[in-house]
Amino acid sequence: MDDDNLIVLENVSKTFEGNIKSEALKNINLSIKKGEFCSLMGPSGSGKSTLLYLIGALDIPSSGEIYINSQAISKLNEKQLTKLRQDYIGLVFQFHFLLPEFTALENLMIPQLLIKVPKDQAKKKSLELLEKANILHKKDNRPSQMSGGEQQRVAIARSLVNNPLILLADEPTGNLDSANSKNIYSLLRSLNEEHNQTILVVTHDQNFASQTNRIIEIIDGKIVV
Numbered sequence: 546m547d548d549d550n551l552i553v554l555e556n557v558s559k560t561f562e563g564n565i566k567s568e569a570l571k572n573i574n575l576s577i578k579k580g581e582f583c584s585l586m587g588p589s590g591s592g593k594s595t596l597l598y599l600i601g602a603l604d605i606p607s608s609g610e611i612y613i614n615s616q617a618i619s620k621l622n623e624k625q626l627t628k629l630r631q632d633y634i635g636l637v638f639q640f641h642f643l644l645p646e647f648t649a650l651e652n653l654m655i656p657q658l659l660i661k662v663p664k665d666q667a668k669k670k671s672l673e674l675l676e677k678a679n680i681l682h683k684k685d686n687r688p689s690q691m692s693g694g695e696q697q698r699v700a701i702a703r704s705l706v707n708n709p710l711i712l713l714a715d716e717p718t719g720n721l722d723s724a725n726s727k728n729i730y731s732l733l734r735s736l737n738e739e740h741n742q743t744i745l746v747v748t749h750d751q752n753f754a755s756q757t758n759r760i761i762e763i764i765d766g767k768i769v770v
């Protein structure tokens with residue numbers, strides 16, 4: 546395997562069993578290098594979120610293997626999987642899922658405190674990331690006291706607290722207007738350019754996608770080349 550590849554999928558399929566069987570992903574082969582900025586495009590129901598969940602080790606393939614930094618996900622036990630998610634993966638969903646009772650700063654500190662990062666250190670890191678996401682001025686606001694775009698910037702900052710090698714973003718601008726979407730995209734771009742962050746982002750915005758290193762198109766569970 547090429548060592549530059551941070552994410553490798555080999556013959557990955559995912560079928561959801563149930564009263565109606567759904568073949569969400571069909572024999573996917575895909576490699577993403579460290580520092581690559583990829584957009585993932587495709588129609589509704591084509592398998593984009595499923596693919597992100599598998600790469601984020603939140604779900605397992607029905608067949609095939611996924612390697613993150615050369616580690617085969619299927620070979621890891623529960624403890625190693627948790628560590629992989631913590632050390633490698635930052636996830637941003639379409640809706641931000643910030644904790645409503647807590648301020649922006651606290652929303653970044655809490656995931657660190659949960660893994661026993663000392664409070665001073667967690668605070669310092671949180672302030673740095675809020676600054677990087679250009680939202681430091683709202684650090685003491687709760688989610689309800691921020692705009693949708695501001696909340697999404699906080700959510701992206703939060704996804705980075707544990708220094709993940711990989712940022713997976715599932716339509717991070719899905720609920721935002723075009724001005725706020727532009728801000729989110731420029732934040733992702735700066736993370737990639739300045740910090741060599743490996744990013745896979747689901748987007749429907751052709752213009753934004755054309756500015757990323759690579760567009761991965763998925764139709765009906767298959768990657769189109």
Ligand SMILES: Nc1ncnc2c1ncn2[C@@H]1O[C@H](COP(=O)(O)OP(=O)(O)OP(=O)(O)O)[C@@H](O)[C@H]1O
Binds near residue numbers: 561562563589592
């Ligand atoms: N938990 C599940 N159980 C059964 N089927 C599922 C499940 N999750 C997804 N699917 C099916 O798998 C397929 C791919 O779904 P997925 O959510 O990955 O699509 P998507 O490309 O993210 O779509 P969208 O753009 O609408 O978010 C769809 O046909 C969907 O109905």
Ligand SMILES: [Mg+2]
Binds near residue numbers: 593594595715
């Ligand atoms: Mg989806």
